[in-house]
Amino acid sequence: MTETRPILHEYAASGNCYKIRLTAAILGIGLERRQYDILAGETRTPHFLANVNSNGRIPVLQIGDRFLPESNAACFFLGDGTRLVPAGAFERADMLRWMFWEQYNHEPNIATLRFWLAFVGPEKLSDLQRAQMDGKSAAGEAALELMNRHLAARPWFVGESISLADIALYAYTHVAEEGGGFDLSLHPHVQDWIARVEREPGYLAITA
Amino acid sequence: MTETRPILHEYAASGNCYKIRLTAAILGIGLERRQYDILAGETRTPHFLANVNSNGRIPVLQIGDRFLPESNAACFFLGDGTRLVPAGAFERADMLRWMFWEQYNHEPNIATLRFWLAFVGPEKLSDLQRAQMDGKSAAGEAALELMNRHLAARPWFVGESISLADIALYAYTHVAEEGGGFDLSLHPHVQDWIARVEREPGYLAITA
Numbered sequence: 001m002t003e004t005r006p007i008l009h010e011y012a013a014s015g016n017c018y019k020i021r022l023t024a025a026i027l028g029i030g031l032e033r034r035q036y037d038i039l040a041g042e043t044r045t046p047h048f049l050a051n052v053n054s055n056g057r058i059p060v061l062q063i064g065d066r067f068l069p070e071s072n073a074a075c076f077f078l079g080d081g082t083r084l085v086p087a088g089a090f091e092r093a094d095m096l097r098w099m100f101w102e103q104y105n106h107e108p109n110i111a112t113l114r115f116w117l118a119f120v121g122p123e124k125l126s127d128l129q130r131a132q133m134d135g136k137s138a139a140g141e142a143a144l145e146l147m148n149r150h151l152a153a154r155p156w157f158v159g160e161s162i163s164l165a166d167i168a169l170y171a172y173t174h175v176a177e178e179g180g181g182f183d184l185s186l187h188p189h190v191q192d193w194i195a196r197v198e199r200e201p202g203y204l205a206i207t208a
Numbered sequence: 209m210t211e212t213r214p215i216l217h218e219y220a221a222s223g224n225c226y227k228i229r230l231t232a233a234i235l236g237i238g239l240e241r242r243q244y245d246i247l248a249g250e251t252r253t254p255h256f257l258a259n260v261n262s263n264g265r266i267p268v269l270q271i272g273d274r275f276l277p278e279s280n281a282a283c284f285f286l287g288d289g290t291r292l293v294p295a296g297a298f299e300r301a302d303m304l305r306w307m308f309w310e311q312y313n314h315e316p317n318i319a320t321l322r323f324w325l326a327f328v329g330p331e332k333l334s335d336l337q338r339a340q341m342d343g344k345s346a347a348g349e350a351a352l353e354l355m356n357r358h359l360a361a362r363p364w365f366v367g368e369s370i371s372l373a374d375i376a377l378y379a380y381t382h383v384a385e386e387g388g389g390f391d392l393s394l395h396p397h398v399q400d401w402i403a404r405v406e407r408e409p410g411y412l413a414i415t416a
Contacts, residue, residue, distance in 0.1 A: 054357065081297070100307075107312075
């Protein structure tokens with residue numbers, strides 16, 4: 001796919017970074033990993049902003065001398081033309097539909113609460129962050145309910161096998177209970193799907 | 209591309225809906241348009257939730273009896289295989305990078321402030337919405353600055369011609385001044401790019 005081994009600029013505990021590692025692992029692609037401590041501001045240094053990502057965020061996937069921010073775009077790059085991206089035009093767009101939904105309706109609620117509560121720490125939150133917690137809990141719960149209803153009738157988000165949509169949604173869903181009081185046992189079809197993802201050949205854990 | 213004419217379920221003033229109309233117009237694809245009053249809750253009715261989008265949002269692009277929510281996924285469906293999606297794998301992923309960035313860093317700030325101030329009305333905002341306005345103004349301004357720096361060196365977001373990344377970002381950028389106190393004259397490269405999009409053959413205005 002590329003001559004050089006891709007380099008992942010990351011913070012290992014981030015679900016957004018993990019998505020890319022999981023995509024690469026399932027496809028058998030080796031990644032070089034470079035760590036940044038986001039709590040210490042290592043992605044906001046002038047060097048990082050000028051050379052890796054002007055948006056000051058990880059993950060960034062580096063391909064030779066080119067840099068690709070945005071987790072789901074990096075997954076798409078690795079998965080494009082493989083079995084993780086459906087061949088049909090509608091299904092391919094429908095896969096992206098779930099990936100955009102993940103970034104708009106799922107990640108800002110479920111991932112943000114996990115970050116605030118399990119990484120930043122509740123005592124360090126601002127008043128505005130605290131004021132947003134109830135809304136994010138409710139929106140995160142609604143996202144899990146929507147996933148549960150969708151998965152009641154089908155094994156994967158799109159089509160008959162795992163796609164990037166499943167990988168993108170799995171990343172923060174399977175660790176949702178680390179923040180915000182989510183209870184996955186209320187969403188049994190989501191739990192079954194989590195187990196299905198974890199049986200996929202090449203699967204690796206977020207802590208790997 | 210499809211046998212049946214696509215149906216756009218929309219609220220016409222929404223930039224997310226406009227993206228799809230603009231993509232279709234540039235490609236010469238006819239759309240049937242169905243309007244919903246989001247301020248009256250017409251996308252939260254049991255019928256809409258059961259038949260159009262369980263997430264209760266527009267736009268949704270209907271292709272025959274299949275429904276595709278998420279504006280950027282709908283644009284991808286229409287643009288896939290056309291000149292609006294780059295042929296190179298890195299460039300295609302880089303286009304999606306900007307589209308994910310739009311939904312995560314641009315739309316929740318610039319579009320939300322426009323919606324709150326120009327559509328809902330400042331007097332109807334909740335205390336929590338009001339408390340978020342300064343943060344969204346700052347984040348929206350940072351998004352415009354990032355775009356301005358990117359466009360200082362190139363005419364389009366990705367590659368040498370217009371792509372879906374430009375259409376996705378144009379939709380709310382060109383009407384940014386309708387909410388949140390943004391001033392596009394501070395971002396001259398963005399202004400030049402706006403003029404470039406508007407010269408594209410097939411271009412149509414958000415009010416068309």
